[in-house]
Amino acid sequence: MAELSFREAIAAGIAQEMERDPLVYFIGEDVGAAGGVFKATVGLFERFGPERVRDTPISEQAIIGAAMGAAMTGLRPIAEIMFSDFLATCWDMVANQIAKTRYMTDGQVSLPLVIRTANGGGTRFGAQHSQSLENWGMAVPGLKVVAPSTPADAKGLLAGAIRDPDPVLFFEQKSLYGVKGDVPDGEHVEALGRAKVLRDGKDCTIVALAAMVPRAMAAADRLAADGIEATVVDVRSLVPLDTRTILAEVRKTGRLFTVEENPRLCGWGAELASIAADECFDDLDGPIVRITAPHVPLPAADVLEDAAMPSTGRIVQTVLRSMR
Amino acid sequence: MSTQVQKPPAADIDRPTRLRLYQLMVELRDFEQRAYELFLENLVRGTSHLALGQEAIAAGYAVAMRADDYTFCTYRGHGHTLARGASMAAAMAELLGRGNGMMHGKGGSMHLTDVKHGAMGSYAIVGAHLPIAAGAAWSAQVRKSGQVAVCFFGDGTTNIGAFHEALNLAVVWKLPVVFVCENNQYMEYTPIRSVTAVEHPAADRASAYGLESILTDGNDADVMYDIARQTIGKARAGGGPSLVEALTYRHGGHSRGDPAKYRPEAEVREWLSRDPVKRYRERLLASGVSEAEVNEIETRAQQKVDAATEEARNGAPATVDEIERQVWSDGSAKWRN
Numbered sequence: 071m072a073e074l075s076f077r078e079a080i081a082a083g084i085a086q087e088m089e090r091d092p093l094v095y096f097i098g099e100d101v102g103a104a105g106g107v108f109k110a111t112v113g114l115f116e117r118f119g120p121e122r123v124r125d126t127p128i129s130e131q132a133i134i135g136a137a138m139g140a141a142m143t144g145l146r147p148i149a150e151i152m153f154s155d156f157l158a159t160c161w162d163m164v165a166n167q168i169a170k171t172r173y174m175t176d177g178q179v180s181l182p183l184v185i186r187t188a189n190g191g192g193t194r195f196g197a198q199h200s201q202s203l204e205n206w207g208m209a210v211p212g213l214k215v216v217a218p219s220t221p222a223d224a225k226g227l228l229a230g231a232i233r234d235p236d237p238v239l240f241f242e243q244k245s246l247y248g249v250k251g252d253v254p255d256g257e258h259v260e261a262l263g264r265a266k267v268l269r270d271g272k273d274c275t276i277v278a279l280a281a282m283v284p285r286a287m288a289a290a291d292r293l294a295a296d297g298i299e300a301t302v303v304d305v306r307s308l309v310p311l312d313t314r315t316i317l318a319e320v321r322k323t324g325r326l327f328t329v330e331e332n333p334r335l336c337g338w339g340a341e342l343a344s345i346a347a348d349e350c351f352d353d354l355d356g357p358i359v360r361i362t363a364p365h366v367p368l369p370a371a372d373v374l375e376d377a378a379m380p381s382t383g384r385i386v387q388t389v390l391r392s393m394r
Numbered sequence: 395m396s397t398q399v400q401k402p403p404a405a406d407i408d409r410p411t412r413l414r415l416y417q418l419m420v421e422l423r424d425f426e427q428r429a430y431e432l433f434l435e436n437l438v439r440g441t442s443h444l445a446l447g448q449e450a451i452a453a454g455y456a457v458a459m460r461a462d463d464y465t466f467c468t469y470r471g472h473g474h475t476l477a478r479g480a481s482m483a484a485a486m487a488e489l490l491g492r493g494n495g496m497m498h499g500k501g502g503s504m505h506l507t508d509v510k511h512g513a514m515g516s517y518a519i520v521g522a523h524l525p526i527a528a529g530a531a532w533s534a535q536v537r538k539s540g541q542v543a544v545c546f547f548g549d550g551t552t553n554i555g556a557f558h559e560a561l562n563l564a565v566v567w568k569l570p571v572v573f574v575c576e577n578n579q580y581m582e583y584t585p586i587r588s589v590t591a592v593e594h595p596a597a598d599r600a601s602a603y604g605l606e607s608i609l610t611d612g613n614d615a616d617v618m619y620d621i622a623r624q625t626i627g628k629a630r631a632g633g634g635p636s637l638v639e640a641l642t643y644r645h646g647g648h649s650r651g652d653p654a655k656y657r658p659e660a661e662v663r664e665w666l667s668r669d670p671v672k673r674y675r676e677r678l679l680a681s682g683v684s685e686a687e688v689n690e691i692e693t694r695a696q697q698k699v700d701a702a703t704e705e706a707r708n709g710a711p712a713t714v715d716e717i718e719r720q721v722w723s724d725g726s727a728k729w730r731n
Contacts, residue, residue, distance in 0.1 A: 139529020235723035
């Protein structure tokens with residue numbers, strides 16, 4: 071085990087796969103000599119050269135379109151969109167072209183590509199550089215959606231995404247970039263579509279994603295002091311969704327809480343709540359409760375942003391209120 | 395603007411190539427006319443966008459391409475797809491929503507794709523395929539395969555952002571891609587001139603990307619074949635991208651429900667007199683090809699379209715078990731366990 075920051079783990083994951091497979095190429099804005107604006111790709115340009123690690127203009131449609139054209143003709147490109155908010159400028163490429171072309175051509179085309187993007191709030195950047203947009207991808211058939219919460223998963227799931235034969239949106243929660251954690255030595259690859267049970271408790275199940283996972287874990291510690299034993303599940307991958315693992319935990323505890331960074335409407339937790347209501351209604355001992363940001367654009371000021379995003383305190387209070 | 399329409403090429407196009415150009419144009423013309431007839435019979439559902447009148451561009455480029463080169467085209471893409479050698483019966487069946495369609499009914503008229511013939515897709519969101527074609531060219535470049543991507547699009551595309559993003563990237567990365575603007579004078583129902591800052595929507599913008607301004611007669615198959623040879627050759631030799639504007643005209647409306655009443659009669663008459671198929675027929679005859687030979691090409695094309703129509707019409711409707719197939723590479727549509 072080596073201790074790496076989340077951003078170092080991202081670079082390590084890309085490097086591992088570029089080393090292994092000469093068809094893996096990496097493009098994006100400022101990803102070359104600059105090492106990425108979040109410094110999550112430092113060293114790749116020096117190690118793999120300007121052909122395999124290539125700077126692009128500020129042209130998100132061209133970046134994602136080029137990745138698609140390359141993927142359909144034999145490469146395994148990784149394309150970086152600096153902030154997930156910028157996906158809006160190339161959503162045609164993502165949602166209309168990449169997501170649908172395999173289906174429309176009845177499998178004539180495969181698109182083994184990864185779109186990496188810095189996602190989410192906590193950095194006081196305001197509403198156009200802080201969105202938590204996993205749900206956008208989840209709503210479009212044909213896209214896989216992954217969001218790691220730890221350095222180990224940042225490397226392992228990114229490697230898994232690069233090896234996956236289908237297009238993957240890989241969301242890196244930007245407030246996690248500096249977080250350190252143990253990453254297994256040697257080759258590290260995690261298959262997509264597996265949730266992870268991080269903590270076992272008998273009273274309720276808290277399901278969280280990305281930056282909400284450490285908050286859910288901290289909340290579970292505080293709840294334990296109040297006599298409530300919570301199971302915490304890291305979803306890790308929204309598509310494919312590991313409903314087997316999640317529903318098994320819901321059945322054991324009889325309660326489901328989701329912790330979502332996204333604004334309220336149509337969050338991934340709503341889909342999960344619907345599935346749980348459908349398939350384990352008889353096992354539920356109380357309402358399914360979603361803890362989300364309010365349905366507003368995320369504000370910039372620290373006090374406002376902190377209050378809008380689900381905090382450890384809000385998770386604790388919501389669970390306590392609902393369990394009493 | 396100093397942009398000039400390029401002169402016809404010197405007569406160095408050999409006879410078999412000329413016969414092939416004519417054969418392809420006639421086949422594409424007959425296919426589109428049959429598609430229109432089947433639409434009138436209410437057998438073609440949804441929409442369809444015919445390229446009647448624009449055959450010289452598809453034929454000129456397809457004949458000049460290597461078998462493993464890539465074609466990217468638009469929803470007006472029947473001709474470009476067939477020109478690469480895709481099955482006419484499979485294309486017709488796709489238009490009819492049959493199970494024996496090119497994509498088993500899952501794509502339809504606007505998305506004809508036949509990857510094994512290099513027809514990498516028909517793209518129905520204006521401009522989307524320009525960056526994608528650049529990506530295929532990037533892949534060819536780094537794989538050192540010698541392949542070239544040719545990307546066809548309409549005049550309306552020149553006013554969308556993806557056009558400019560793709561051209562800039564292609565030039566900066568010196569990609570082996572040829573962008574061919576089929577300027578059929580109308581952006582859907584609106585004259586392109588009335589919504590564009592320059593007279594020649596593609597050619598006049600070439601200089602913005604450091605490219606030569608190329609304006610050609612898109613209704614002349616020899617001219618198109620010649621410019622195709624030049625631009626594809628340049629791309630294959632590592633000389634980077636080209637942007638070609640081919641002047642042409644849609645004989646019909648934008649899509650199947652459009653009678654195109656917005657076009658002045660005199661303009662339509664003028665362009666019909668420059669019909670690329672009729673014009674090429676006359677040129678072949680004048681160059682010594684016999685009437686019998688030309689008739690033979692035309693008869694064979696009709697027979698091919700008849701056979702394709704028959705095969706398509708006899709196909710069973712697309713089957714509903716297709717619905718949940720091929721979202722993912724494992725063939726499934728599974729999103730949970």
